Structure formats: structure tokens, C-alpha cells
Amino acid sequence: MFSLSLRRLLGTRNKRILLFLLLLVLLAFIYHSHSRNNSETLENETAAPPPNPWLKFADHLPTEEYDALLTVRASRPSPWTSLTTPNWQATEAQQRSLNRIIRNALQHPEATQETWQARQDRVVGATKYAWDAYRRNAFGCDEYHPISRTGTNNTRQGVGYFVADVLDTLLLMGLVKEYNEGRNFLVHHVSYDQPGVVSLFETTIRVLGGLLAAFHWSGESDHGLLDLATDLGLRLAKSMNTSTGIPPETAILRSDGMPYASLSSTAEVATLQLEFRYLSKLTHHTEFRTAVDRIMDVLLQAPKYDGLVPIYVNAQTGQFAGDDIRLGSRGDSYYEYLLKQWMQTGQTEPRYREEYDRAMDGVKKFLVEVTPMQNLTYIGELTGLLSGTPVFKPKMDHLVCFLGGNLALGATKGNTPLDISARDREDLILARELTETCVRMYLDMPLGLSPEIAHFRQSPASPDDPNQGDILVHQADRHNILRPETIESLLLLWRITGEDKWREYGWVIFENFEKWAKMDNGGGFTGLRDVTEVPPKREDKMETFFVAETLKYFYLLFGSADKVPLTEYVFNTEAHPLPMFSWE
Numbered sequence: 001m002f003s004l005s006l007r008r009l010l011g012t013r014n015k016r017i018l019l020f021l022l023l024l025v026l027l028a029f030i031y032h033s034h035s036r037n038n039s040e041t042l043e044n045e046t047a048a049p050p051p052n053p054w055l056k057f058a059d060h061l062p063t064e065e066y067d068a069l070l071t072v073r074a075s076r077p078s079p080w081t082s083l084t085t086p087n088w089q090a091t092e093a094q095q096r097s098l099n100r101i102i103r104n105a106l107q108h109p110e111a112t113q114e115t116w117q118a119r120q121d122r123v124v125g126a127t128k129y130a131w132d133a134y135r136r137n138a139f140g141c142d143e144y145h146p147i148s149r150t151g152t153n154n155t156r157q158g159v160g161y162f163v164a165d166v167l168d169t170l171l172l173m174g175l176v177k178e179y180n181e182g183r184n185f186l187v188h189h190v191s192y193d194q195p196g197v198v199s200l201f202e203t204t205i206r207v208l209g210g211l212l213a214a215f216h217w218s219g220e221s222d223h224g225l226l227d228l229a230t231d232l233g234l235r236l237a238k239s240m241n242t243s244t245g246i247p248p249e250t251a252i253l254r255s256d257g258m259p260y261a262s263l264s265s266t267a268e269v270a271t272l273q274l275e276f277r278y279l280s281k282l283t284h285h286t287e288f289r290t291a292v293d294r295i296m297d298v299l300l301q302a303p304k305y306d307g308l309v310p311i312y313v314n315a316q317t318g319q320f321a322g323d324d325i326r327l328g329s330r331g332d333s334y335y336e337y338l339l340k341q342w343m344q345t346g347q348t349e350p351r352y353r354e355e356y357d358r359a360m361d362g363v364k365k366f367l368v369e370v371t372p373m374q375n376l377t378y379i380g381e382l383t384g385l386l387s388g389t390p391v392f393k394p395k396m397d398h399l400v401c402f403l404g405g406n407l408a409l410g411a412t413k414g415n416t417p418l419d420i421s422a423r424d425r426e427d428l429i430l431a432r433e434l435t436e437t438c439v440r441m442y443l444d445m446p447l448g449l450s451p452e453i454a455h456f457r458q459s460p461a462s463p464d465d466p467n468q469g470d471i472l473v474h475q476a477d478r479h480n481i482l483r484p485e486t487i488e489s490l491l492l493l494w495r496i497t498g499e500d501k502w503r504e505y506g507w508v509i510f511e512n513f514e515k516w517a518k519m520d521n522g523g524g525f526t527g528l529r530d531v532t533e534v535p536p537k538r539e540d541k542m543e544t545f546f547v548a549e550t551l552k553y554f555y556l557l558f559g560s561a562d563k564v565p566l567t568e569y570v571f572n573t574e575a576h577p578l579p580m581f582s583w584e
Helices: 002-010 013-046 053-059 063-075 092-107 113-138 161-172 176-189 200-217 223-240 273-283 286-301 332-344 350-366 398-412 422-443 485-497 501-517 544-557
Strands: 143-145 150-152 197-199 250-252 263-265 312-314 368-370 377-379 381-383 391-393 395-397 453-456 569-571 577-579
Touching: 063 350, 063 422, 092 422, 092 485, 113 143, 113 150, 113 161, 113 176, 113 501, 113 544, 143 161, 161 176, 161 200, 161 544, 176 200, 176 223, 197 200, 200 223, 200 250, 200 273, 200 544, 200 577, 223 250, 223 273, 223 286, 273 286, 273 332, 273 577, 286 350, 332 350, 332 398, 332 569, 350 398, 350 422, 377 398, 377 422, 395 398, 398 422, 398 485, 422 485, 422 501, 485 501, 485 544, 501 544
Parallel strands: none
Antiparallel strands: 143 150, 197 250, 263 312, 368 377, 381 391, 395 453, 569 577
16 A cells, blocks of 8 residues: 555656656765865864965065166265275175064064053153153243253243143153143143244254144144144244245244354254145145245255265255265254155155165165174264265264164065065165164163264274273263164064064163163153263253153054054154145
């Protein structure tokens, strides 16, 4: 009965065959799905992680590209036939070392954030300590003198010099109460409609730059700050209304008059651009941009020594002048702002980058030297230009220590250096070597703090010389005024390469500042007269840039790498982070 019912249900023989085939297909599908799921599970459990793109970095050595770069550089005739040029270049060992260091640094996790958070908190504490000392003893004054616990002004009424310079530091560190104290003082008690002569450069980078950074970081809605910045900018910009566009070094706040000067500092006239260009973007006052672009038009067209320039500009002719080439005082930020103007507007103005690259080629040909015993790479100077037979001087200001970070920034545009050209690799190698030397300028001194100027051996020390190191310090150069340049380079190199050693160096230096420069009883911090003397004598001044720059760079060095990202912000030469933007 059952078999008869089944035959009736299935029907004819052909239908039974068809159903049998469908059953086989179903069983095959179930088997295949089960096998695939098991295979995928096994693969997920045993497969290695996806290839790390940094592994290819270790195998990349652009020999042909680099040789071509060196050939072009060497083919340019030297401006001085009598000068023996160092002609620095990266060795193959340095090239391979760079690959290994970068790969290893970015494959291994950094130290626990708890450690660095505690260190960053120490920096915030130092900043509050410095601000509280100033507020208690000299609030509103342009300068603070921590030994006498008094303040002084740069004009009769003061221009808010100290407060404006440190304002964005307070905000970035979350010191909101202190920020509001400073902001309210500036907006309600400072006026630039006053008699007085000020430094055009210092007032631009410290006061105008500080106001603009505070305006941005407070949300770009505080028009009290922007109005103050605009008023100051209009008064300072009058100094640029000269026959050549090259301003004198000073500006008159309340007058249409203008101090006369035949020579202006190269760095000072070439380090106004980031601030006035951003002010122009915010206010739509095109005259701000026009004025500083006109300065650059003149400087870019002026004859140079293979990209290098003397430290003065003749304001009457627009030509470079003077007897010296150096990347220290009066020269430094000319080179810094060539790169940063290009970065500020999204790399859309190539003339600045092209001039920067030419200048760095000149630096490598004529100014980079290596010491005989410690193999310290440093940037020297040329003097005697007017004689036609310049002389190389093995001398480097602490100010030059900005260049390590600047080279790293130019090499990578603020990104990690995965895919960079032979030129950029060379710049990054030089950046690391130079910053190591700047660290040694600290750690090789008895105080663990750098002198203002270092001199370097050109031949090995004699066996009876008590100083067997390559760094020599002259009596007049032994002071330390709490400068930021080395810390700036430590920050940029850590962000770009991922090497934790730059942070560790920074922590040692910070502790040395606290040990020797911090006063007891709420006085703040002081400069030091002699870094070779233990204990040191103190100077009666706490520079505004100690809070505005040095402590800010420490704070960022010990913090998260995404705070003030290098691909979105450019620091002016006073460490005020201004946003990148487009003119459109």
C-alpha cells in the first residue's frame, strides 16, 4: 500500500529521475557551503595580518634618483672660487639606517599614555606656575622680571605683549580660568591707539600672531580678539608702505610717520607673512596680503648666493646686504617661512617651495659640517662676504635648532614618511642628525641646558685637553634664556618618525629646566647666565616665549599626536598654530 502511494505521489519514471537529480544538487550545495565556512574559519584563525606597508620602506634605496640630485647640485657653479665647500650628503649607511629606524619605530607601540599623561600634567603645572607668578607680580605688563618681581612695558601704556603671546597656550592646555583673565584684559584694557614705537617683527609674531591663534582656537567667534588684531594689523602694516615694500624694523603705533632705516633684518622682514596673510583671510582686507606678498616679490627676485642670503636687506634698493650668511639671528626665519608660506595655503604657491629647496641645497653645499670626534652634524656660518673671499665659521646659534624640525616638516608635509623622494629622504636624514647635535648641546653641558651659541671643533682635541667633546662654549655665549627651538624640533620629529627617543630627550630637558630655572616661592622661571656653572646665576627675566613656545612644545610633545595636527596647522615662528586655508 505504501509503495503504491509513493509511486502515485511521484508520478512517472521521468519525474522520479528529476527529483533525484534535484536532491543531489541540494546535497552538493549543503556540502560546499559547509566546507567553505570551515575553510574561511580556518583561514581567519591562522592567516597572518595584512602586510605592513612599512616593510617595503626597508628595501627602498633610491640610489639613481639621489645620484642625479647630487649631480645637479654639484653642477651649479659656486659663488666663491676660494671657498672650500663641505658638500654634505647622506651616506648609504645613513640611508639604510633611516629605513630601519622608521620601520621599527612605526611597528612598535609607544610607551603607555599614562606615563606621558603624567609628564604632560607636569608641563601644565609649570605653565600655571609661570602664569600665576606673572599675574601676581606684573599682570598687564609687557615683560616680567621674576627676581625683582616687577613688570615693564615696551610703550608707555603697554601693548599686551606677554598676555597676547601666551593666550593660546593657556587655552590649548585647558587653563580656561587663566585664559579668560588674559582675554578680558586684552579686550577691555588694551588699546593700540597710543604713542610709541614697537618692533614690527616681535609685535607681529608675538602679539598679532597670539591674538589670531587665540581667536581661532576659541572658535573663531570672539570678535573682541579679532577687532583688536585688525586694529593692530592696520597700524603695523603702515610700515610696509615704502618705495620698495621693505619695511624698517620698527613701527609707530599712532602716526602716519615712519622710522627711517637703510638696512632691515632679513629674517624680520621675511617673517610677517603667515600672520598678515591669515588676517587678510579672516577680514577680507586684501591690503594685508598685498603688503607682505610685495615684500616676498622683492626678496625672491633679489640675487642670492646659491639660494643663501645675507642677514640684511637694503630697504632703499630691495637688495640683500651685509657681510654674513647664517641661519641663526637675523637669518633663521627667512628660510622657515619660505616653507611655511607654501604649506599655509595648501601647497598652492610653488614659488615658495622652490626657493626653499634651492636654499636647503645651498645649506648642504656650504654650511653643513661634521665634527671630528663625536660626528656631530651642525650648521656653520659664512663671514667676509664683502671681501669676496668668505670664511666658514664652525659656530651655531641655538636658534638654528629650529631647522631640524623644519627639514622634517618639509620632507613629509607633516605626514609619516612612507613614500618620499630622494631629496626628502636626504632632508629627513639631515633633520635627525642636526637635532641629535642640538640635544647634545643640552646634555653635554653641566646643567643639562644649552648655551645660546655653540662652537665646534674642526680638528681632534689634544690628549691633555680636559674637554674631549666637540662642543666648545665661549664665555660670552654661555647663557640660556629658555629658548624653544630644540623642543620644537623634538616635537616635529616625534610626530613624523614615531621615534619615542625624541620624547625621552624632551623629558630630560624639561626636568633640567624645572631643576635650574624654576624659582621658589611662586616667582616663576628665570634665564640662566652660565650653563657650565653649577649652581647657575640667574637673569631677572622670564621671556614671553618660554610660555608661548617652549612650554607649549613640551605639552604637545608629551600629548596625543592628533592634537594640533601637522597636516592642518602651521606654527608661526612664535609657536602660534594657525590653520591652513585656501584663498578661494
